[in-house]
Amino acid sequence: MSKGNSKNLQKDDRQKEKILLVLLPFWTPLIPPLGISCLKSFVQNHGYNVKTVDLNVEMPFRNIYGKYYDRLKEHIPQNKRGNFYNTGLDVLQGHMMAYLNFEDEMEYLELLHLLIRNNFYADVGESCVLELDELIQTFYKELEKYFLRLLKDEEPAVLGLSVYRGTLPASIFAARLTREKYSHIKIVMGGAIFSQGLELSSPNFRFFLEKTPYIDKVIAGEGENLFVKFLHHELPESLNVCSIGSINGEFLDISSADIPDFSDFDLQHYPYNAAYTSRSCPFQCTFCAETVYWGKFRKKSCQQIIAELRELKEKYGSQLFLMCDSLLNPIIADLAGEFLKSDLLVYWDGYLRVDKNVSSIENSFLWRRAGFYRARLGVESGSQRILDAMDKKITPSSISSSIFSLARAGIKTTTYWIVGYPGETEEDFRQTLNLIEELKDYIYEAECNPYRYFLTGQVASTGLAEKNKAVPLYQENTRKMLITQTWILDCFPSRKETYERINRFEEHCKKLGIPNPYSLSDIYKADQRWSELHDNAVPSLMDIRNRNVSVDECRKVQKSSFVKAVVNDEGDFEF
Numbered sequence: 001m002s003k004g005n006s007k008n009l010q011k012d013d014r015q016k017e018k019i020l021l022v023l024l025p026f027w028t029p030l031i032p033p034l035g036i037s038c039l040k041s042f043v044q045n046h047g048y049n050v051k052t053v054d055l056n057v058e059m060p061f062r063n064i065y066g067k068y069y070d071r072l073k074e075h076i077p078q079n080k081r082g083n084f085y086n087t088g089l090d091v092l093q094g095h096m097m098a099y100l101n102f103e104d105e106m107e108y109l110e111l112l113h114l115l116i117r118n119n120f121y122a123d124v125g126e127s128c129v130l131e132l133d134e135l136i137q138t139f140y141k142e143l144e145k146y147f148l149r150l151l152k153d154e155e156p157a158v159l160g161l162s163v164y165r166g167t168l169p170a171s172i173f174a175a176r177l178t179r180e181k182y183s184h185i186k187i188v189m190g191g192a193i194f195s196q197g198l199e200l201s202s203p204n205f206r207f208f209l210e211k212t213p214y215i216d217k218v219i220a221g222e223g224e225n226l227f228v229k230f231l232h233h234e235l236p237e238s239l240n241v242c243s244i245g246s247i248n249g250e251f252l253d254i255s256s257a258d259i260p261d262f263s264d265f266d267l268q269h270y271p272y273n274a275a276y277t278s279r280s281c282p283f284q285c286t287f288c289a290e291t292v293y294w295g296k297f298r299k300k301s302c303q304q305i306i307a308e309l310r311e312l313k314e315k316y317g318s319q320l321f322l323m324c325d326s327l328l329n330p331i332i333a334d335l336a337g338e339f340l341k342s343d344l345l346v347y348w349d350g351y352l353r354v355d356k357n358v359s360s361i362e363n364s365f366l367w368r369r370a371g372f373y374r375a376r377l378g379v380e381s382g383s384q385r386i387l388d389a390m391d392k393k394i395t396p397s398s399i400s401s402s403i404f405s406l407a408r409a410g411i412k413t414t415t416y417w418i419v420g421y422p423g424e425t426e427e428d429f430r431q432t433l434n435l436i437e438e439l440k441d442y443i444y445e446a447e448c449n450p451y452r453y454f455l456t457g458q459v460a461s462t463g464l465a466e467k468n469k470a471v472p473l474y475q476e477n478t479r480k481m482l483i484t485q486t487w488i489l490d491c492f493p494s495r496k497e498t499y500e501r502i503n504r505f506e507e508h509c510k511k512l513g514i515p516n517p518y519s520l521s522d523i524y525k526a527d528q529r530w531s532e533l534h535d536n537a538v539p540s541l542m543d544i545r546n547r548n549v550s551v552d553e554c555r556k557v558q559k560s561s562f563v564k565a566v567v568n569d570e571g572d573f574e575f
Contacts (some may be wrong), residue, residue, distance in 0.1 A: 019049065019233075021040060024161065025167065025170050027055050031271075031324070032054065033265075041257070045259065046181060053150065055143075068132060083448055083506060086218040095112055095140075101483065111481055118495075140322060157185065160189075160227065162191045163189055164192050165192075176212075179214035188230065199456045200456075201391045215454070217241075218241045254300055255304060260312075274322050277325050278299035278326075279329060302334045303338065306342050312392045320341040320541075321348045321349065323350035332357075348373060351370075351376045351377075352375045355394070358406065359402045368557050373412065373538050374444070377414065381432050383427075385428060386421050396431070396435055399435065404442050407534060408534070409557070413445070418450075419450055420498025422467070422492075424493055432505075445515060450499060470490070472488075523541050527542070
């Protein structure tokens with residue numbers, strides 16, 4: 001047989017080898033799954049037949065998700081709900097995991113009470129726990145039927161599961177079910193969970209491996225090259241965990257990667273389409289794991305980004321994109337300039353770091369005319385002392401000027417805050433509330449979350465543990481049901497105090513009229529408020545989705561004559 005015929009035969013074999021990539025519940029379907037869509041386009045180029053599936057848009061699972069939160073909300077006092085959906089996800093995820101692993105029913109039911117108590121600091125009755133448990137039982141019955149039908153229809157040789165904080169229990173269930181019913185299917189797991197709660201050097205990860213012998217390979221970090229090498233049998237069979245170090249630091253050249261393949265998804269289910277301009281982050285904030293997951297920072301050229309967005313718009317009809325970079329700062333100025341030179345008209349949304357350029361009203365209006373729709377700002381705290389402890393290299397003054405400048409241009413300002421960072425005093429927290437009050441008309445959305453500590457994976461995991469003792473939140477007998485232990489630092493503020501502050505944060509924002517929208521109806525109301533506050537407000541999400549607004553409105557935005565530039569000379573970094 002000639003060498004050419006041998007290569008053709010290998011390609012034919014790959015085309016017969018179906019790859020199924022799945023995102024399990026529960027993950028909010030804001031965008032089509034970018035990770036498995038990038039993986040699909042990359043793997044297809046190597047000759048494989050790939051199918052992607054997102055179960056989060058399937059109505060049986062969405063209905064159960066909604067009912068679970070509705071039941072839980074009925075039993076949690078109003079003043080204890082805090083950031084209800086994010087805190088509730090910890091209860092839901094723990095409940096789903098415990099259901100998979102419990103042996104003693106009494107211990108299991110006691111754990112469900114404890115999950116609610118440790119997250120909402122409220123006690124609920126037995127009827128609440130039983131109602132919630134009935135929903136979880138229904139969920140797994142529905143998931144079993146759906147997943148077995150999916151495996152039968154697709155007949156994959158390889159199952160890839162993309163795993164995040166909220167999808168781990170369902171992913172474990174799907175992997176276990178696949179091994180029981182179709183022992184020949186190779187099972188691979190990857191995703192952000194392996195840089196956070198299941199970071200490779202953590203005791204959580206070692207325990208996870210012991211409990212999941214049916215998973216053939218765990219891929220930690222950037223997956224394209226690793227997954228293809230797995231499919232080509234170029235990774236040692238005995239190596240059940242692979243990271244970028246397993247292939248000598250062979251990072252993907254993102255400038256040569258194809259656009260994500262969303263062809264398997266009905267994009268009507270998602271408010272946004274997804275794209276990215278870079279991977280990793282040029283900064284290392286102490287609480288973050290972005291650089292741990294993606295490795296070195298890489299970015300595309302502005303010309304490539306415009307070409308990719310044009311192709312995505314033509315192919316899928318998208319008008320609004322979420323840029324899934326950790327930060328747009330390194331490229332936003334050049335990208336906006338490239339948009340203004342091109343005839344491509346889309347809106348785009350992404351994460352920004354407070355800095356001198358973001359504080360410029362001139363820049364904000366230029367970005368607004370280029371289609372910049374929403375800035376997602378990790379401001380974290382109104383206390384300079386806490387910002388320094390986080391190594392944010394920003395100031396409350398630069399936070400104010402950045403938010404003000406973006407808002408005056410009409411760009412939505414979503415602000416993220418961390419409550420309960422180690423050492424945060426009552427005065428530090430009050431400074432956060434005061435800053436929010438000062439900026440209330442310039443903040444589109446305010447979301448706070450508790451500081452989450454991981455034994456490993458965060459930039460400052462080791463340093464914080466040296467200063468403060470890390471203790472487990474759950475006892476060993478319950479940890480066996482949960483698989484992933486939650487670690488907390490034995491320092492002030494306590495976990496209870498942190499969650500009390502979150503409740504106060506939410507009440508403060510509610511009093512000020514600042515929303516934290518979750519549902520489409522909440523977003524509609526938040527958009528109405530924004531348009532009433534700002535003459536240059538970007539169009540509402542509903543108007544863009546329903547195409548009730550011409551995309552070229554952004555090009556017509558004019559800077560108000562009475563707006564004075566806000567100059568910030570305190571920033572340490574400029575791109």
